[in-house]
Amino acid sequence: MKIATYNVNGVNGRLPVLLRWLDEAKPDIVCLQELKAPQEKFPEEAILAAGYNAIWHGQKSWNGVAILTRGLEIKEVGRALPGDPEDVQSRYLEALVGGILICCLYLPNGNPSPGPKFDYKLKWFDRLAKRAKVLLDFKTPVILLGDFNVMPTELDVYKPERWVKDALFRPETREAFHKLLSQGWTDAIRHLYPEDVIYTFWDYFRDAYGRNAGLRIDHFLLSEELVDKLKDAQVDKHVRGWEKSSDHAPVWIELDHKIKDK
DNA sequence: ATGTCAAGAAAATCTTGA
Numbered sequence: 490m491k492i493a494t495y496n497v498n499g500v501n502g503r504l505p506v507l508l509r510w511l512d513e514a515k516p517d518i519v520c521l522q523e524l525k526a527p528q529e530k531f532p533e534e535a536i537l538a539a540g541y542n543a544i545w546h547g548q549k550s551w552n553g554v555a556i557l558t559r560g561l562e563i564k565e566v567g568r569a570l571p572g573d574p575e576d577v578q579s580r581y582l583e584a585l586v587g588g589i590l591i592c593c594l595y596l597p598n599g600n601p602s603p604g605p606k607f608d609y610k611l612k613w614f615d616r617l618a619k620r621a622k623v624l625l626d627f628k629t630p631v632i633l634l635g636d637f638n639v640m641p642t643e644l645d646v647y648k649p650e651r652w653v654k655d656a657l658f659r660p661e662t663r664e665a666f667h668k669l670l671s672q673g674w675t676d677a678i679r680h681l682y683p684e685d686v687i688y689t690f691w692d693y694f695r696d697a698y699g700r701n702a703g704l705r706i707d708h709f710l711l712s713e714e715l716v717d718k719l720k721d722a723q724v725d726k727h728v729r730g731w732e733k734s735s736d737h738a739p740v741w742i743e744l745d746h747k748i749k750d751k
Numbered sequence: 752a753t754g755t756c757a758a759g760a761a762a763a764t765c766t767t768g769a
Binding site: 502606 | 753755758769
């Protein structure tokens with residue numbers, strides 16, 4: 490089973506790129522972030538025509554998350570991260586697919602920091618950690634995947650010294666990520682490639698992609714029972730080089746997992 | 752501070768978030 494995450498940076502503006510990649514990569518499950526489209530403007534017909542089922546949680550202008558599957562049934566569990574009823578941002582979508590609990594997330598960017606946006610990021614992180622703990626106790630295979638807006642270590646940044654004051658790399662942010670991991674989650678890419686330089690995002694500025702000035706901020710956190718089933722994990726880096734591409738590349742893992750409840 | 756994108760408000764460009 491191939492499971493992917495892709496911050497599309499505008500699902501309508503990047504639709505040709507998304508469809509081209511779906512056709513090429515043929516993932517079984519895909520989590521999308523940054524739809525940048527209200528609920529009613531999600532390109533449902535094009536996604537269905539491409540052979541995918543979808544659930545999505547849109548929002549005007551910003552944010553927005555979706556889960557797509559190639560023929561698999563999607564049983565939605567929730568579309569709000571618990572812990573703050575005042576939070577109206579569409580950043581979380583949880584669903585049961587093929588016997589795996591899929592948690593699609595778009596963690597707040599948090600810049601500029603310090604400031605209210607950074608406070609919101611850390612609070613969101615706390616809420617995620619609380620939810621993650623509950624999910625581990627379910628004893629069901631779970632994956633937390635998406636755009637975490639965190640570079641976990643210096644290996645994940647092209648020039649770490651330039652990013653220490655950025656919300657994506659501040660000590661508090663990295664600490665929150667490692668605290669989450671310590672609940673018992675496994676960072677799939679680092680598990681398979683502990684020492685390789687792997688990026689999932691390249692800024693639009695200053696030819697960052699051409700210079701490979703990237704960041705690793707899109708992650709898969711696996712619950713324990715999935716770790717031994719992890720066969721591969723890759724970034725479809727070439728997609729970032731396509732015309733009208735997102736600033737992120739799609740990332741995927743391959744699991745040796747038997748599909749239940751199709 | 753800079754650089755590059757997309758969406759939205761409003762009617763060509765500007766603002767905002769990333």
